[in-house]
Amino acid sequence: MREPWHSILAESPETDLDPFPSSAQLAVAAHEGGLLAPLPEIGVLHVAGDDASAFLHNQLTQSITDIQAHETRLAAWCNPKGRTRALVRVVPSDTGLLLIANAEVLEAIQPTLQMFIFRSRVALTSLSDREGLMGMAGPVAANLLTETVGTLPATAGHLLRAGDLHVIALASESTQRYLVLAPADQLSALWQRYKTALSRADSQFWQLLNIQAGLPEVSLQTQEMFIPTMLNLEPLGGIHYEKGCYPGQEVVARMHYLGKLKRRMYRAAIAAEPPAPGTAVNDSKGAEAGQVVTAAPASDNGSELLVVCRIEKAAQDTLNIDGHALEFLDLPYPPPGDSG
Numbered sequence: 166m167r168e169p170w171h172s173i174l175a176e177s178p179e180t181d182l183d184p185f186p187s188s189a190q191l192a193v194a195a196h197e198g199g200l201l202a203p204l205p206e207i208g209v210l211h212v213a214g215d216d217a218s219a220f221l222h223n224q225l226t227q228s229i230t231d232i233q234a235h236e237t238r239l240a241a242w243c244n245p246k247g248r249t250r251a252l253v254r255v256v257p258s259d260t261g262l263l264l265i266a267n268a269e270v271l272e273a274i275q276p277t278l279q280m281f282i283f284r285s286r287v288a289l290t291s292l293s294d295r296e297g298l299m300g301m302a303g304p305v306a307a308n309l310l311t312e313t314v315g316t317l318p319a320t321a322g323h324l325l326r327a328g329d330l331h332v333i334a335l336a337s338e339s340t341q342r343y344l345v346l347a348p349a350d351q352l353s354a355l356w357q358r359y360k361t362a363l364s365r366a367d368s369q370f371w372q373l374l375n376i377q378a379g380l381p382e383v384s385l386q387t388q389e390m391f392i393p394t395m396l397n398l399e400p401l402g403g404i405h406y407e408k409g410c411y412p413g414q415e416v417v418a419r420m421h422y423l424g425k426l427k428r429r430m431y432r433a434a435i436a437a438e439p440p441a442p443g444t445a446v447n448d449s450k451g452a453e454a455g456q457v458v459t460a461a462p463a464s465d466n467g468s469e470l471l472v473v474c475r476i477e478k479a480a481q482d483t484l485n486i487d488g489h490a491l492e493f494l495d496l497p498y499p500p501p502g503d504s505g
Contacts, residue, residue: 167268167363168294169349170205174358186364187466188373195374196340199305201359208268208293209346210275210426216285221255221262224281225415226393228405230255236322237333239403241383241393244273246311247416248389249396250274252381252403256324256346263331265266265346268293269385294332297352300371301363302342309359317343321401336401338380338497345489369439373461376469379496381430382459386443390456394420395473397430399501428456430473432496439468446472446484446491454478457486467493 167173186194194200208247212221213316222229227240234257241252251270256263264271271293279289301310311317314327321336331346347355376380394417406421420426439460446455456475463469472491478484484491 167208167353167501169206169352170203171314172349173297173308173353174203176353176430177356177360182285185474186366187295188370188462191364191366191370195302195342195357197303199301199307199309199363200366200370201306201356201363202300202368202371203356204298204344204371205426206268206282206298206368207265208271208448209290209296210266210271210293211258211261211289212262212264212295213287214406216286216287217455220282220285220287221264222411222439223409224278224411225253225255226283226398226404226411226414227255228408229262232262233272234326234437235318235324237322238398239398239401241396241398241403242278243393243413243417244389245412246433247392248393249383250388251392252383252393252398254333258326258331259415264345265294265344267382267384270383270388273388274344274386289496296346296348298344298346298351298358300335300342301345301359302340302374303363304341306343306359306363307341309362310345312353313355313358322464333349336380336497337374339362340375341369342374342378347428349384369461372459373463373469376432376461376471377497379430379432379471379498382442383458384442386441387456387458388404388445390477392420393417394501395425395428395430397496397498397501400498417457428455428473429501430470430471431471431479433491433492434463434469434494435486437465437486438462439470444486446456446474448482448484450476454482454484 225240318334335346458471460470
């Protein structure tokens, strides 16, 4: 487990190491009570300097130079062929901009991103071992956060800053949900304050809530596998088609303006353990029809997942993963192309 969560949980009483509640119990807590989850798999990259906003604006699929202090924005960083290297949430801070994403992916892309700085006044610094994140969901969790920081943001993607503490409202299928970012000492204090009042979830259950909200993640296994439009970044507001150029922009724009999208992301369920990201989705004849984006346990004998599949195959064929049939589930937003 990564820092700072390794140290925080190592100092916790033995009860913190008890088995997590079941998915069914946590689902009730997320909707009727409250839960909190350590998120050691998520990292933070600090982008500072006079040119930080312009630099990210020229690298990401999202408009960054006009980002407001009270909002965060999803964005992809692509290779020249339009394939997603990283999927990040851009967060304003008092000292620059923060990129929140899969910690392993941030670690992998930092040297490459550094190469694009050239003479720009930009400094990249990993904060993944100094700051950490936890997820909170449910009305009781919202009340506790309100007592700590005041009125919470009501719109998904919006941000409340209280010193070094950042609270981000997240999209959710049917409950209040927040991402909390704080330095290690403050994160530890919040964990100790909240853990007795809330059900403790693991990062897999938090991933399940992300899946139900249709929020994708790019991992090391899926780097440069998907074009942002395939990951439904259009309806999620992660692509700005009228900003300037960025790596892969021509490919992303062509899919949008010429209507050539042949694959998109779906939410599905299978009666099996969660498949690894990048696992093949096959059609009834055994031919590959797509890949797994992310997956999480949803019950004692099943999983929910996000998959990128050929649109034609998803509509006309029975798809499977290692022989386990996919049951397609609703997403809480329209598919790409229907959102604008």
